[in-house]
Amino acid sequence: MKGLGVKALGQKGAATERKPPRPGRSRWGLLALLAWTLGWGGILSPGEPGLAEEPLRHAALFSVEERPEGILVTNRIPWPGATEEMAWLLQPAASADALPGIPGARRVRVPVSRVVVTSMPAVACMEALGALDALVGVGGGRYCYSPAARARAPVEVGPAEGMGAAFDVERLMALSPDVVFAYAYTAEERAGLDRLEALGIPVVLASEFLEETPLGRAEWIRFFALFLGRQREAEEFFDQVDRHYQRLRLDLASVDHRPRVMAGTPLAGSWHVLGKESWLGLLIDHAGGSYVWGDIPGRRAVYMDAEAIFAKGAEADLWIHCGPWLSREQALREEPRAALFRPFREHAVWNNDARSFPGGGNDFYEGGALRPDRILEDLALIFHPERFPGGTPFYYRPLLSEDRR
Secondary structure: OOOOHHOOOOOOOOOOOOOOOOOOOOOOOOHHHHHHOOOOOHHOOOOOOOOOOOOOOOOOOOEEEEOOEEEEEOOOOOOOOOOOOOOEEEEEEHHHHHOOOOOEEEEEOOOOEEEEEEHHHHHHHHHHHOHHHHHHEEHHHHOOOOOOHHHHHOOOOOOOOOOOOOOOHHHHOOOOOOOEEHHHOHHHHHHHHHHHHHOOOOEOOHHHHHHHOHHHOOOHHHHHHHHHHHHHHHHHHHHHHHHHHHHHHHOOOOOOOOOOOOOOOOOOOOEEEEEEOOHHHHHHOOOEEOOOOOOOOOEEEEEEEEHHHHHHHOOOEEEOOOOOOHHHHHHHOOOHHHHHHHHHHHHOOEEEEOEEEOOEEEOOOOHHHHHHHHHHHHHHHHHHHOOOOOOOOOOOOOOOOHHOO
């Protein structure tokens, strides 16, 4: 399949995704001179663009502002339902002691060189930026897919299921991290991370999973790059991903036939169904498909009774994202009514676990968070195989019988 390597991505297309509100373009000039004078020379080279000169294109939940005190990075919604922002003031390590702070902003000396992560997309960002040498610890490491990251054998600092109130504080403190990249879904997780901050360990909450668009999620590589001192690498990486995605979307906008696509799997008799404006709904649309649940507004997930699902999805053309099912036999054992769906009977079921470990990491949710263009190309290949003769999906595989796997 062509165009999957980062350096071989497609050329810029004319189609544009609906853009979220942009933070204002930062003023360069005097601020750049001030930043250089105060010690940003370890991160920038003379004549290099400012840290926030290029405005965000798709990400809506974080902003970057150059200030005399340093670089102010703000996460507007650091956890689901948050009503308060979190901000970090990034200051060059060489001159941080001479710089004032900003009320309400947590100070972080950059570039960081010792990092603990509890979010697997953060691992993917570090790898894409060439910064895995800074990874010293991980929470929930069994969910990490990256062979390169696993080979570094970062110290496990959390329970197997991930970071939370039960993390090993002594083990984490012994690593002397400059920062912990984390996420928080629940109040319990937030409380555990608050305890870390009380011990003097900077915690950076990322919430790329709350972005409204696939490209919005991917652009968070620029967020992590600010802490790691890899802004140029992030700009180059995301620019290519954005261009490739837009070219593919433009090419697929005029397809003659849009197959009907259902997604999801039953859980305790109900289905977890994402709205048409969710990241998955958008990907299906941009790949030239017709989302079966396209009449569900918004981006949030809703639960539907299994009977309603069968009534609506029985005549779909394709079925994707069938959860934990590894084979057709397993699907029938766990949900005999799967055979009522035409995609199942016609062997047109695809799961997004081609790059995964049993009971462990799945690269679709790790590296795929940065590569929506690659996911889009996979879906386009599945929906319109005639456009990709001989192509093989990267993140997806057909759901086969056990004797054919």
